[in-house]
Amino acid sequence: MIELKDITKVYKTKNGELTAVQDVNLTINKGEIFGIIGYSGAGKSTLIRLLNGLEKPTSGTVNVNGQQISSISGSKLRLARQKISMIFQHFNLLWSRTVAENIAFPLEIAGVAKSERAKKVKELIDLVGLSGRENAYPSQLSGGQKQRVGIARALANNPEVLLCDEATSALDPETTDSILELLLDINKRLGLSIVLITHEMHVIQKICHRVAVMEAGRIVETGEVLRVFQNPQAEITKNFVMQVSGTKETKVSIEQVLANYPTGKIVKLTFIGNKTEQPIISQLIKQFDVEVNIVHGNISQTANGPYGTLIVQIDGENSNVVQALNLLKSNEIQTEVIEHA
Incomplete structure (x- = not known):
């Protein structure tokens, strides 16, 4: 489903070169919820942006759904991205549009007929638990409701991969749990793969099947969540496990x-x-x-x-x-x- 091979990403800055991701090899299976955890500056945000082509690797290859994302561009990349959706920490909603209009936006861009858009939007509103809030604007919603709109919008084009970039970091603990439960439910219902980056082990513990731990641009440990919890190897992993134990x-x-x-x-x-x-x-x-x-x-x-x-x-x-x-x-x-x- 997703394969990263020998990935390195180097940025050129005024102070010289900055290596954000180094020598990363990773395979994420179809239908699993995969967590990437690390502290700020570990390289996890850069890594997730490599998965949808928002960033290109300096070296190595990124393969998603049989497409080599690291080498395509233009219309081919835009088409591939329709199957790789993303939700964000700060929601990124269109504030002048209602809930229904925000969810419909990617369908409009894809040229979907109005009647079909309306049907799809209703299905997604029901799926994410926002029935009755169709005509509300983002300013009238709670943080958790805004993220539900973001999730529904991300699902509009029937993606095969959902990327979550610190999707619960701006939410309180109770709301975080409700959003994680929603993601778990979507994973089970739709069978799509979810890649979730975070700095909170609670998020990994709650819904992820496997986890990769990042430090200084490298993956220092990976494995099934239960096994990593039982026997963490890297010092940073032990610190993360202590957060929840x-x-x-x-x-x-x-x-x-x-x-x-x-x-x-x-x-x-x-x-x-x-x-x-x-x-x-x-x-x-x-x-x-x-x-x-x-x-x-x-x-x-x-x-x-x-x-x-x-x-x-x-x-x-x-x-x-x-x-x-x-x-x-x-x-x-x-x-x-x-x-x-």
Whole structure:
């Protein structure tokens, strides 16, 4: 569906060359929701603009739906872009047009007949949950409603790929969740591929199937969201995972436990899927005669199932503690002994 091969993008500035994207190789499958996460300046916005030809790579190829976007231009590029839609952080609506007129705009440009436009606009308004707001202007809408208009407009030409450029960054948490639920519903109903860039791991956790982590123009880690959450490799990925697992806020608690129980081991447990429902702690206590003190616990839902973290202090005879840790590992629960916070 989407393939980026050996992509590098260099900008020439008055201070010299600036490499925004470097040596990126990436494949995004048909029908999946793929997240690209990174802090400001990581290169993710440049990367997404390469997907629809708004930017051309300095080297490498971009292939979308069988079209080599990196090498076509003019009418061929315009035709290809009809199947690659985009929604933006600040909505980019036409303020002098109503909701219905904003959604109809790309259909007008494509030369669709008026009666057919009206039918399509009604379908899209119903799809994004804006029935009754057809004649409202953007200034009369909430942020979430504006983004729903942007999504409906992006779907007008029946795209096969939907690009989301920080589409929820300007929204409050509750509205963000409602927009993410809408994107998930659209993905399931229409089967289109969604590429979503963000700096918030919550967004990745909520709806993405796979994720790529960007830093300094490079992709430093990629994989299924659950697996990346369970076993992040790059330091930046670990920081992002801590955003949603809550473990960043447990440092003081860990220090206190280590001070009060210096003979025990502080262990971080990471588990996914049905492992989150197992009574593993009570099993440890009963089977190995150890004391278990819970420092922090959190279970989050992802598009592929639940992901949980649990930080515990395990104390007892050393041989019993070792056996307890071995049991955890044999149950495919990732364990990490924390020597200090």
